[in-house]
Amino acid sequence: MPTLSPQNTALIVGAGFAGSVTARELAEAGHRVRVIDKRPHIAGNAYDERDAYGVLVHRYGPHIFHTNGERIFQWLSRFTEWRPYEHRVRGVVDGRPYPxxxxxxxxxxxxxxxxxxxxxxxxxxxxxxxxxxxxxxxxxxxxxxxxxxxxxxxxxxxxxxxxxxxxxxxxxxxxRIPVRTNTDDRYFTDAFQAMPLHGYTRMFEAMLDHPNITVELGVDFDDVRHRIERDHTVYTGPIDAYFGYRFGHLPYRSLRFEHEYLPDVAQYQETGTINYPNDHAYTRITEFKHLTGQQHTGTSIVREYPQAEGDPYYPVPREENEALFKRYEALARTEPDVTFVGRLAQYRYYNMDQVVGAALVAARTLIDTLR
Structure with missing residues (x-):
């Protein structure tokens, strides 16, 4: 069992949803929390920022928040106001867009x-x-x-x-993709569908704003794992990387993003995302102003190009990959002072709300060991 105790230090590897949610929960329970991330920013893949033209964009592709979990939605609501938003997608077939x-x-x-x-x-x-x-x-x-x-x-x-x-x-x-006999053209039908009013990064800033939390960016775990003193580690990166790829690499799918600003274009496309299943090397185009509701004379879009190499985004759901993950999961159970949580650490194709839920469970498990 983990050996965390009041006022001991937890090292959180990764400042995305899994790491930041866990960090906040531990901090509020009285623990000192040190969060590191190898990127130069917080919020993980949900990171958003204004581009050079002032349009709020998601650097790592569109992140649309939706959940049926009221507890998860209310927990996040402590750190952001919301903009109601129901995502709509069209798929282009033979040059025409369809719901x-x-x-x-x-x-x-x-x-x-x-x-x-x-x-x-x-x-x-x-x-x-x-x-x-x-x-x-x-x-x-x-x-x-x-x-x-x-x-x-x-x-x-x-x-x-x-x-x-x-x-x-x-x-x-x-x-994951439904088929409907009605005319509901929303991509999701969850009870709670909304976007952080001021963006994801602002929400993460509020989440990590606690006197018991310190954040260090541009820090690679491999460079400091043997130098940072801590009582427990919460690891949110790829589980195979943690163990030095002892059994080989777990397959992940990556993406390349091509961002473009279109001046004097009020609206580029009719919905937030357009899928291109049969044309082009990219899979889809997202126009961010649909998501954010931002008013701007121009618009910013992103094209997504899936690729094998690059940052890991999606665990590849195949039986042989699951079997390889199970070998790493067995290794993880031999590390009582490490908690593995998140899409990459648990090799699960989680949505954002599922990552939040998993992080809340992981944090509660750690905190409960004090009792």
Whole structure:
């Protein structure tokens, strides 16, 4: 069990959601917390800032907050006001944008139909290719919407995003995307959907603003791991890196971001994000003013290019990767003075709210050891 005690020092590796949430909880429980991050800023991949033209942009691609967890939403609300925002996406097929996730309007516009809700349900039932058991992302989509919609909206997008065939990915990847018989064109249907009113970075600044927390940026854990005295480590980086890649590298998917400012363009596209499953090397374009509600004479967009090399963003959900992670997880259990939490440390395709939830649980576990 961890050996943290009141007034002892915890080293938090990473100033993103996992590290910052844990840091705040420990600090409020009376512990001294030292947060380090190898990047020159806090907030991890959720980092946002004004670009050279004054537009608030997300440096590492769009981060849309949504959750069904009221406790998580209320916890974050201590550090930010919110701007209500419901994200909408279009998928471009043969040069035309359609509502995505697929809904009744998608079917009617794509096939020239006039289906009601029952008609849309009947359409999906007619075209679907039943799969039993459902093991892969290909199984999920074919079982739900059939081959034509699979090939138009999912197949090539998945190839670009993951560098793999849908048949090579676990079912959970595609299962994240719903299919609807109504006309709801929101990307998410969670009870709480909002953006931090003044941005994510401002929210993280408030979260880390506590007399028991010190933050040091531009510090690589590998350079200081044997020099910093602490009673417990909370590690949020890649778990395989922590153990020196003892069993080999866990596969992660990375991204390259191409930011562009468009002067004198009030609005570049009709929704926050447009997916390009079949065209271009990039997967999608996001226009930030949709997300932030900012008023500006110009607009800033970002194109996302998935790639194999670079900073790790997405654990690659395959059975063999999960098996390799389990070997590292077993090693982690032999480190009683280290807590591993977050998307990279737990090798989980977490949403932001799930990372917050995992961090709150991890912090509570540490604090409870004092009792």
């Amino acid at each position: 995505f996730p697929i809904n009744r309007d998608t079917l009617n516009q794509l096939y020239g139909l006039d289906l009601d809700e029952a008609g849309a349900a009947a359409f999906f039932e007619r075209v679907r290719e039943p799969r039993e058991p459902v093991r892969t992302s290909e199984d999920v989509v074919l079982n739900s919407v059939g081959r034509d919609l699979y090939e138009k909206f999912f197949l090539n997008y998945t190839r670009k995003q993951w560098g793999l065939e849908p048949s090579e990915l676990k079912a959970g990847v595609a299962a």
